[in-house]
Amino acid sequence: MNERPTLTITVLLFAQARERAGTARETLELPAGSRVSDALGVLESRHPELATLRDHLAIAVDQRLVRDDAPLTSGAELALLPPVSGG
Amino acid sequence: MAELVRAPIAIDRLLADATRADCGAVVLFLGTTRNRHRGRAVAGLAYEAYEPMALAALETLERECTEGFEIAACRIVHRLGEVPLAEASVAVVVSAAHRAAAFDAARWAMHELKRRVPIWKHERFADGGSAWVEGTRLE
Numbered sequence: 001m002n003e004r005p006t007l008t009i010t011v012l013l014f015a016q017a018r019e020r021a022g023t024a025r026e027t028l029e030l031p032a033g034s035r036v037s038d039a040l041g042v043l044e045s046r047h048p049e050l051a052t053l054r055d056h057l058a059i060a061v062d063q064r065l066v067r068d069d070a071p072l073t074s075g076a077e078l079a080l081l082p083p084v085s086g087g
Numbered sequence: 088m089a090e091l092v093r094a095p096i097a098i099d100r101l102l103a104d105a106t107r108a109d110c111g112a113v114v115l116f117l118g119t120t121r122n123r124h125r126g127r128a129v130a131g132l133a134y135e136a137y138e139p140m141a142l143a144a145l146e147t148l149e150r151e152c153t154e155g156f157e158i159a160a161c162r163i164v165h166r167l168g169e170v171p172l173a174e175a176s177v178a179v180v181v182s183a184a185h186r187a188a189a190f191d192a193a194r195w196a197m198h199e200l201k202r203r204v205p206i207w208k209h210e211r212f213a214d215g216g217s218a219w220v221e222g223t224r225l226e
Contacts, residue, residue, distance in 0.1 A: 079137055084201070
């Protein structure tokens with residue numbers, strides 16, 4: 001019996017995203033071929049409080065800003081970045 | 088070389104490093120923590136960052152600043168964690184042969200920092216509430 005292939009990513013949550021989800025770091029196992037939008041969907045199902053933040057978030061994969069349709073690979077680090085306010 | 092620090096920014100050292108025989112101007116900008124936000128009294132502030140990405144973004148800013156203006160050097164230091172009121176949360180130091188480029192470069196670097204670096208400011212209010220400062224979406 002073949003198990004469906006999966007990929008595992010680490011999710012980092014900052015500022016409002018971290019507070020709403022109640023965690024700064026999470027591991028997700030997703031079907032192979034998953035994209036950023038799939039990961040966000042799983043996160044929002046675990047943490048519904050994140051949904052209203054979605055339109056305000058920038059997403060980085062391995063420290064590069066990406067679009068929702070960017071593909072994910074195993075070992076990737078996906079970061080949820082609310083609007084920034086340094087200075 | 089940009090830095091993220093969790094202690095008071097060493098301003099004297101930054102200025103000493105920035106003062107050079109080939110430069111007639113040093114501009115130091117300090118962003119300091121303020122006790123009011125939109126009329127509401129602020130009791131304390133803290134900064135959080137996606138540290139490796141923020142450091143890389145600050146170093147990119149330093150490089151672009153040095154390439155884009157007639158300056159010799161640009162250094163940026165941002166403080167993280169709790170920052171007491173009336174202390175520096177960020178320092179931008181520019182060395183240049185002449186003052187006009189140094190002022191322009193420091194202003195540009197701060198403007199870009201506020202919209203390009205994954206750092207977040209959290210304010211606690213004297214009346215008990217707290218909030219993340221409304222920011223700019225990274226692009």
